[in-house]
Amino acid sequence: MTDAINRLAFWLSTPHQAMIEIAHEIGYRHVVLDIEHGLFDLEALDRTVALARALGLQVHGKVLGPETIPIQQALDIGCHSVIIPHIGNLAHATEVTRAAKYPPLGKRSFSGTRPAGYGGAGQAYFDGENANTRCFPMIESADALNDIDAILALPTVNGVFVGPSDLSLDRGRGAYSFSEADKADLQRIAAACAKAGKPWIMPAWTDAERAYAAELGAELLIVIDEYGSLKWGLSEAAK
Structure with a gap:
């Protein structure tokens, strides 16, 4: 279980500290904080991180969003990577990933x-942050998909995060359904x-x-979200 779960992440939309503790106890070692659509103010984000x-x-x-200040704030608070x-x-x-x-x-x-350990920093700190802090621009638009090879070649980019729902919408297919066209986009990104x-x-x-993403070599899969886990648990208990 340890090796498999190291490739899985859970998704938080609120500063749910108990869920972090429960997920850690189960064995999860990666969490995605949805600051974009979630309910994190800076103080709550600081406590959660x-x-x-x-x-x-x-x-x-x-x-x-794709702006300097939100990216810096997430990194200043201590996120290991920004999506x-x-x-x-x-x-x-x-421009954005800089x-x-x-x-x-x-x-x-x-x-x-x-x-920075709440203090000053020498050159080793800046070199270490550049090497270890990861930047994942999202591939969720037709423009980003069209330029994916060049985007991946940027020295400020460590990898990409796929947004299947928005990508399907922006590509004119409507709602994401894991269709053959959706799979073809994933194949293109993976390649x-x-x-x-x-x-x-x-x-x-x-x-x-x-199974499909693992076959294509995805490094990390987000497999459960906060709201979905609550809804699933409440539904199961009502049966």
Whole structure:
């Protein structure tokens, strides 16, 4: 179970500390915080990240949007990686992802917060952050998919996060249904990542999606979300 669960993540939309503790006890070691669509203010985000880090979880923050300040705030608070939504073409990705890396790679601004041990920092800190903090622009638009090879080649990009629902909508297919066209997009993304030697991540809510994404070499799969787990548990208890 240990090896398998290390490739799985759970999804939080609220600062649900008990769920973090329960997931950790079960064996999860990755959490995605949906700051974009969720209910995290900065204070709640700070508490949530602090707890997750203290338990040894890798924290992936899906930030509010493709802008410098939300990206910096997630990193300053201590997210190990940022997932950046609403990425467009290569030019857009180039500019936006610079916020995730310190100069000379990018334009991230220094703050002596949690990652810096609440103090100053020497060059080793900046080099370490650039090497270890991961930036995952989302592939959820036709423009991003069209430019995926060039986006993956950016030095500020460590991999990509697939947004299947929005990608299907933006590609004119309507609701995502894990159709053959959806699968073809995933194949295209997986092939581009393999060529670039960089990982990709996606939410895989069904067994079929999990098996397919694993076959294509996804590094991390988000397999359950906070609201879905509550709804499932309440429904099962009512049977």
